[in-house]
Amino acid sequence: MNDNTRATKADKLDGEHFDVVVIGAGMSGLAAGIRLAYFGKKTLVIERHYAIGGLNGFYVKNKRKYDVGLHAMTNFVPEGTKNSPLSKILRQLRIRREELDLCPQICSEIHAFGNKIRFDNDFELLESEIEKAFPQQIDGFRKLDEFLRGFNETALDSADVSAREHVAKFISDPLLIDTLFIPLSFYGSSRQRDMSLPLFAIMWRSIFREGLARPHAGVRQIANLLRKKLQEAGAVLRLNCGVKKILTTNRTATGVELDNGARIVADKIISSAGLVETMRLCENVACDYGAENVGRITFCETITQFAAEPATDFGWGQTIVFFNDAERFNYAEPAGLIDPRSGAICIPNNYRWRQRELAPQEGCLRVTCLANHALWKAARGNNEEYARAKSLAYKKMLDTALSHLPPVSDNKLRSAIVATDMFTPATIERFTGKLGGAIYGSPEKIRTGTLPVKNLFICGTDQGFHGITGAMLSGISMANLHLLP
Secondary structure, three states, X not given: OOHHHOOOOHHHHOOXXXXXXXXXXXXXXXXXXXXXXXXXXXXXXXXXXXXXXHHHOEEEEOOEXXXXXXXXXXXXXXXXXXXXXXXXXXXXXXXXXXXXXXXXXXXXXXXXXXXXXXXXXXXXXXXXXHHHHOHHHHHHHHHHHHHHHOOOOOOOOOOXXXXXXXXXXXXXXXXXXXXXHHHHHHOOOOOOOOOEHHHHHHHHHHHHHHOOEEEOOOHHHHHHHHHHHHHHHOOEEEOOOOEEEEEEEOOEEEEEEEOOOOEEEEEXXXXXXXXXXXXXXXXXXXXXXXXXXXXXXXXXXXXXXXXXXXXXXXXXXXXXXXXXXXXXXXXXXXXXXXXXXXXXXXXXXXXXXXXXXXXXXXXXXXXXEEEOHHHHHHHHOOHHHHHHHHHHHHHHHHHHHHHOOOOOOHHHHHHHEEEEEEEOHHHHHHHHOOHHHOOOOOOOOOOOOEOOOEOEEEOOOOOOOOHHHHHHXXXXXXXXXXXXX
16 A cells, blocks of 8 residues: 555645645545545545545454445446446546446345335336236336336436425325335435435436446445545545544635644535534534435444355345335334334345355354434443343334345354454444444435535435445546546
């Protein structure tokens, strides 16, 4: 690693001048930094955490490597496909496709209302499954798909209207509407019980029309590749380097002050910290700015490692199972610590690995469900209470997941477990700085990336593009639009 990306003492930056300071070394911040450096901008990327990746990070616990949040990378398309988000990312970040080593999903399912709807990276499978389960709705489903295929979901001036209201113009069965919303919501919606139409179109294309894949080494493969590209482009990366405040003069951003008091001058700043989080860093902005726009959607996730191969030893062949056990799908902050009635079950082993030896050496089961940030934060104040709450939530989430998978004897399953871990909304807030632990950020987005402070812009989830692919595309798009000629 070259010196320009080594995390060194932040006070060495005191008084230094950069063309652009990028706040946050998640996927969007790294992508923005790479793009800017390619065009000769003197660029500094700063990250409060000790590791890159942000909401899509990774860590080691008891010598085991874990991803944070990565179930799948969306927008997978076959090699040679043009005019797709993936092809744009590869082109603009100068990444060779083989560097990502993407392995497509095998097959996923939506379990809801007595149906098991299968889908993979071929849209025709989903279409045929909808026709079997909802024969009276298939014409409306096809018309909806036709409408969404012609919808410019990346247009920054798209009207922020209700997706549910618009989908209801094509589909009359509320249970089919709920069914379609389950995977799209869990993989991208920051709004309770709905999402914006542009985001719905983005997620429809990302998951249903294009598809899911996974790098063989997980999220660290993408993060480390972006770090390498950032290094090669000549940008400066500093970790353990938090921003205390954004310096402003006459409502114009002029630089940043770090946690240790060092001050950095910047012509422009782009932040992936979030809309509300970024504005609260600015001088002369109230500490409760944007309280009504702090996201309420957050999750708990459990990770269970097995000394077994899920498909061959347990009969678990699905890649991801999205489920809803309630009478209707209620994507909202729960009244209790968790709401295990709906969620996502991911088995990372079940991708089409290029070579057998590249497949994970241990089995893995990840379970995600909605959670209540305030209750988890309160529990976090008492170690015993927090540990007890996590233990109960873990058991409930695992039991729920097992009810949606082929049965395995309890003895066989328990004896195969070699490690477990879990993160809560309190974990998310602590390590990412996201207020409320809101993974998808604020319910109201700023699609143009512009803020009421001149020379200050945002990228990432609060700009409106979600997921790993969307985050990188957001960083690229905002850098191109606001910071490059």
